[in-house]
Amino acid sequence: NAGVTQTPKFRVLKTGQSMTLLCAQDMNHEYMYWYRQDPGMGLRLIHYSVGEGTTAKGEVPDGYNVSRLKKQNFLLGLESAAPSQTSVYFCASSYPGRGHTEAFFGQGTRLTVV
Amino acid sequence: GQSLEQPSEVTAVEGAIVQINCTYQTSGFYGLSWYQQHDGGAPTFLSYNGLDGLEETGRFSSFLSRSDSYGYLLLQELQMKDSASYFCAVSPPGAGNMLTFGGGTRLMVKP
Numbered sequence: 602n603a604g605v606t607q608t609p610k611f612r613v614l615k616t617g618q619s620m621t622l623l624c625a626q627d628m629n630h631e632y633m634y635w636y637r638q639d640p641g642m643g644l645r646l647i648h649y650s651v652g653e654g655t656t657a658k659g660e661v662p663d664g665y666n667v668s669r670l671k672k673q674n675f676l677l678g679l680e681s682a683a684p685s686q687t688s689v690y691f692c693a694s695s696y697p698g699r700g701h702t703e704a705f706f707g708q709g710t711r712l713t714v715v
Numbered sequence: 716g717q718s719l720e721q722p723s724e725v726t727a728v729e730g731a732i733v734q735i736n737c738t739y740q741t742s743g744f745y746g747l748s749w750y751q752q753h754d755g756g757a758p759t760f761l762s763y764n765g766l767d768g769l770e771e772t773g774r775f776s777s778f779l780s781r782s783d784s785y786g787y788l789l790l791q792e793l794q795m796k797d798s799a800s801y802f803c804a805v806s807p808p809g810a811g812n813m814l815t816f817g818g819g820t821r822l823m824v825k826p
Contacts, residue, residue: 700745
């Protein structure tokens with residue numbers, strides 16, 4: 602039972618570099634989300650998707666892009682990393698039951714931008 | 716938009732009961748959920764209130780009052796392992812089902 606899998610788990614980037622975070626889920630969920638969590642803070646929604654081929658902006662979308670080419674995968678891209686993007690990134694997926702509030706999270710990606 | 720307010724920190728002793736509140740401002744939602752997150756871990760789903768009233772799951776209970784725009788998570792018989800952060804969350808259909816979390820409450824359980 603893999604659930605939601607994120608890769609990589611850790612990454613250090615230099616300012617200006619680019620990278621892509623991969624999220625894969627095997628539960629056939631329509632909805633997928635990317636959050637960032639800064640130390641001692643809550644989860645802030647970056648982008649989300651309500652189905653294959655669709656994406657939408659969340660609360661803090663600037664500096665990030667996403668793609669949902671396949672239902673099971675949701676990619677988060679940083680085109681030109683900045684130190685302010687140092688954070689822990691969580692991917693999640695959800696199903697229609699419980700008003701789409703029961704989400705399953707990956708284990709997170711710890712990103713440091715130096 | 717929607718906002719969910721929680722106390723930032725709560726401290727309680729082992730064996731006690733603690734209540735974590737969540738007040739919200741959102742125009743319509745299916746229900747209120749609660750999540751637990753241990754340090755260094757991922758959030759995990761705890762409970763859901765689709766209707767007003769109390770839902771009980773073992774030592775944990777959750778309550779919702781739509782008329783008061785208020786909900787809470789009640790933890791009984793506290794154990795050291797309950798030390799974690801707790802988040803309330805909603806997914807308003809009017810906002811494209813954008814799953815939104817409160818700022819979280821850090822619970823410290825002391826011996």
